[in-house]
Amino acid sequence: MAAHLAGQFGGRLSLGIGLLSSVLALAIGLTYGAIAGLAGGRGERLMMRGLDVLSAIPFLLVVILLLTLFERSLGLLLAAIGGYVWIDLARVMRGEAARLRNEPFVLASEAMGATFAQRLRWHVVPNLLPLAMVYLGLILPQAILVESFLGFLGLSVDEPSASWGTLLADGVQELDSAPWTLLFPAGFLVTTLLAFQMLGDGLRDWLDVRGRPQVAA
Incomplete structure (x- = not known):
């Protein structure tokens, strides 16, 4: 009973x-972000405008509509929350992918005949994964709060x-x-959100190489 009141089971x-x-x-x-950033040009602009449209849709309205049209389930709940918190992450990934698009190793791969999918799989996604894992720690408290x-x-x-x-x-x-x-549940919720937020901020400061000073050779 005490564990339930403390929010352990709900946690x-x-x-x-x-x-x-x-x-x-x-x-x-x-x-989504990797494809948009690597594509560039008109394709990138269209994909980012699509994100702007999705951002303008009221989230609660979409969730209520989904729960009205479909039977409530864990899968539907995961899709609703995941479909909400991915938008900001996609923007970050797009910006980093656009930077990688002009890196010499990506341009050399393109010049050697690598297809779009190959450049995406060999060069862009592997270089985005560390940053994506950092932002996982930042979107996790957002998902818990939602x-x-x-x-x-x-x-x-x-x-x-x-x-x-x-x-x-x-x-x-x-x-x-x-x-x-x-x-008790409010205290556990707030403490957990703050802990994950601090963890995400710390990982971002530690792993984001763009924020590190460059040492001259």
Whole structure:
């Protein structure tokens, strides 16, 4: 009972959904951004305008529509959250891929007859992976927060399963008689979000070679 009130059980589900949806977002964002950045020209502009259109669509409206049209399931929840948090990641990947597009080793590969898919697979994606893994630590707290928000609104998992969001919703109803049922899940959620955010920031500062000073030979 104490573990449930502390948010442990809800944390398992929130962390699991957050991690899986973040991995899904990473795969989509990395692929989309790499293709757009390497393509350049009109193709890149069209793909980025597509991201602008997606960014303008209200996320909650899309989720409610999906849950109305389709039976609620874990897969649908993962797709909804992953389909929301990948957009900013794709923009970052596109910018880095556009820089790689003009690197000598990529240009040499193109001159030697490498196809677009080969350059993407051999040169662009492998060089984007370290940066993508760093941003995985940054989008993970965003995915956890989105899942908790949906759970608070009753749009996440069904009973008897519980996430931090559903525990927070229950805690609000019991605020007068049992305030700890709100404080414990909220405390665990905030602490987890801050921890992952600090981890992501630290990894970005450590691994992002663009931020490191260049040492003269």
